[in-house]
Amino acid sequence: MDALKYEELDRLVSELDCESLRDEPLSKHTNFKIGGPAARLITVFNDRALSGILRGLAHIELPYFVLGRGSNLLVGDKGYPGVALKLEFTYGGIMQDGVTLYAGAGMSLNGACAYAKEESLTGLEFAWQIPGSVGGAVYMNAGAYGGEMKDVITRVWYMDTEGRLLDATGDELGFGYRRSAFMEGGRIITQAEFKLAPGNKEEIAAKMKELKDRRLEKQPYDMPSAGSTFKRPKTGYAAALIEQCGLKGRRVGGAQVSEKHAGFIVNTGGATCKDVLELMEIVRETVLKETGTELEPEVRVIGEN
Numbered sequence: 246m247d248a249l250k251y252e253e254l255d256r257l258v259s260e261l262d263c264e265s266l267r268d269e270p271l272s273k274h275t276n277f278k279i280g281g282p283a284a285r286l287i288t289v290f291n292d293r294a295l296s297g298i299l300r301g302l303a304h305i306e307l308p309y310f311v312l313g314r315g316s317n318l319l320v321g322d323k324g325y326p327g328v329a330l331k332l333e334f335t336y337g338g339i340m341q342d343g344v345t346l347y348a349g350a351g352m353s354l355n356g357a358c359a360y361a362k363e364e365s366l367t368g369l370e371f372a373w374q375i376p377g378s379v380g381g382a383v384y385m386n387a388g389a390y391g392g393e394m395k396d397v398i399t400r401v402w403y404m405d406t407e408g409r410l411l412d413a414t415g416d417e418l419g420f421g422y423r424r425s426a427f428m429e430g431g432r433i434i435t436q437a438e439f440k441l442a443p444g445n446k447e448e449i450a451a452k453m454k455e456l457k458d459r460r461l462e463k464q465p466y467d468m469p470s471a472g473s474t475f476k477r478p479k480t481g482y483a484a485a486l487i488e489q490c491g492l493k494g495r496r497v498g499g500a501q502v503s504e505k506h507a508g509f510i511v512n513t514g515g516a517t518c519k520d521v522l523e524l525m526e527i528v529r530e531t532v533l534k535e536t537g538t539e540l541e542p543e544v545r546v547i548g549e550n
């Protein structure tokens with residue numbers, strides 16, 4: 246039954262000029278370097294193809310999820326029993342109108358930051374070196390050093406599950422701490438509008454360098470991870486609570502609470518999704534028991550174990 250569905254999907258993919266990989270290991274597409282295969286990894290290059298694929302998936306009835314740059318994803322060891330959809334990095338491109346930037350969802354957030362700097366536009370410095378795509382950053386309302394996407398994003402274009410291109414502004418974006426309206430409903434972000442301000446290129450570059458240096462000094466950028474494992478609780482910083490409980494360096498299999506920054510779980514080599522989930526559970530239980538604080542995962546878990 247599923248074989249017939251995938252045959253139909255493969256025909257559609259070739260008609261729409263998309264790229265498709267079969268049984269593609271998602272460990273190759275996640276920063277954690279963890280994750281079994283997706284039945285198909287389909288890369289789309291433009292709105293027309295994405296719309297066609299979404300209509301096809303709705304008709305064929307196959308599950309899908311959007312794979313950004315995989316920097317906040319923990320994928321199950323058995324992989325994802327459906328379609329991973331990826332927007333190619335040139336999808337939508339980048340355009341400027343005065344202090345407004347329009348960036349395609351597939352491009353890297355760093356690409357958008359670098360473009361803003363080159364055009365002497367200030368406002369996006371905080372996001373420099375947050376790994377991931379523009380789409381993933383909007384979805385997560387990514388933030389750092391006192392800034393977040395919601396401060397600069399004024400409009401988002403997206404496709405609904407029927408492949409209709411729509412847009413949303415203001416409250417419709419549902420931004421909160423590491424939260425957006427796109428976490429519900431299977432919608433796919435295709436483009437974002439950033440409202441920035443005129444600035445001084447040298448000052449922007451200096452701020453970006455300062456923030457990058459702070460990151461590299463404190464965070465384990467040299468090891469595979471999905472960034473902060475847990476969201477910041479109301480009562481302080483997750484990393485401080487984890488360290489206070491003596492969990493820095495704690496291991497399960499190849500997964501380890503980073504020695505450099507206790508807020509990160511890193512893959513020291515050969516870690517499985519099960520290792521990471523088990524370690525997350527130990528951390529959650531210990532922190533709850535010893536400090537009374539409940540930690541909520543920031544990492545998005547997808548697929549099967």
Ligand SMILES: Cc1cc2nc3c(=O)[nH]c(=O)nc-3n(C[C@H](O)[C@H](O)[C@H](O)COP(=O)(O)OP(=O)(O)OC[C@H]3O[C@@H](n4cnc5c(N)ncnc54)[C@H](O)[C@@H]3O)c2cc1C
Nearest residue numbers: 313314315316317376377378380381382387388389434472
């Ligand atoms: C070393 C390191 C440091 C990090 N530092 C920070 C930080 O300072 N601040 C911070 O906020 N995060 C940080 N992160 C986490 C991560 O980089 C961000 O959450 C990033 O925005 C995720 O983008 P992505 O493209 O990699 O998304 P993915 O990890 O691929 O996906 C994340 C979620 O977004 C969804 N998604 C992705 N693209 C789309 C789209 N176009 N439409 C709809 N849904 C989509 C996915 O389905 C998934 O649910 C860090 C991660 C690492 C590894």
